[in-house]
Amino acid sequence: MFRPWFCSLILRLTVIQLRLETQFSTGALKWHGNLSEQVCAAGHEAGTVRVKDHPARRNAMTLNEFIEDAFAKEHEFLMDAVQDLTPEELAWRPGHEANPMGWILWHMLRVEDMWFQFFIQRQPEIWESEGWNEKFGLPTRDNGFGHTQEQVDSFPALDLTELIRYGDSIRAASLAYLKGLGPDDFDVVPREARPEMSVGAIFRQVIGEVYQHQGHLAYLKGLARTGGMSR
Known part of the structure; x- marks a missing residue:
């Protein structure tokens, strides 16, 4: 009870x-x-x-802000990895079939330029419009995709300061394009021949690739400075 x-x-x-x-x-x-x-x-x-x-x-991060923040953090990591590299380190590679750090940096910059300027917006790449191809003495449409071992072996030494300036110009153009996008624009497919590559998919592709290559550079720098170059 x-x-x-x-x-x-x-x-x-x-x-x-x-x-x-x-x-x-x-x-x-x-x-x-x-x-x-x-x-x-x-x-x-x-x-x-x-x-x-x-x-x-109500003040949640938008997709545009997330992408901009991801690019900013990647640039911070990249500068930590490359800004103090010597010409010898830029040309160094751990094995004959590996890519030199200078080549990797050039390639990752060219890829971002190609996707946003040429592929999406159908306009000349920064590489061409600002004359970087002439400054470096390299082909207008080349970005490293499909390079043979012989092409990598003969790749010229590029000035690091100029490469960073080229990268800054690309990133400014990428962010300017990003700021003009609305939510529905990320679903647009710029090229009918590549239906899987919407604007959103391209941002995902580029972010993934630049982070991947930035990681390569940071690793190779550490390897080079812990005895790798003396082997």
């Missing part, structure tokens, strides 16, 4: 629960916990509040 105090407690808890449910259903009560617990603070729709409508999410 239940004691009177226990029955009284159950009754009070039931009343409190009913009051809370009433306040929650009207949006009058607001949680102060984490975002997933604050559903009642955002208003409600058919009795169910959407977390995405919560005021805390």
Whole structure:
């Protein structure tokens, strides 16, 4: 048999629960916990509040901002890896069939230039429009894709400062293009012959590739400076 105090407690808890449910259903009560617990603070729709409508999410990062931030972090990592490389280190490679650091840096810059300027916007690449091909004495349409071992072996030594300047110009153009994109623009397919390469897929491709090559450069730099060049 239940004691009177226990029955009284159950009754009070039931009343409190009913009051809370009433306040929650009207949006009058607001949680102060984490975002997933604050559903009642955002208003409600058919009795169910959407977390995405919560005021805390109104300043959520957009896709454009995420991409810009990813590029900024990649550039930070890249500069840490290459800005103090010597000409000897740029030309060094750990094996005969490996790519030199200078070639890798040139290739990753050319790839970003090609995708955003030529492939998407159908306009001359920065490489050509600013005369970098003439400054470096290299072909206009070459970007390293499909290079043979002989082509890599004969690749010229490029000035690091000039390469970085070329990269800065490319990135400025890429970000300018990004700023003009709306949410639906990422679904656009620039070339019918490549239906799998939408604008969004190209951003994913470029971000993945520049991070990959930046990692290559950082690793090779560490390898070169821990005795690799003396072997």
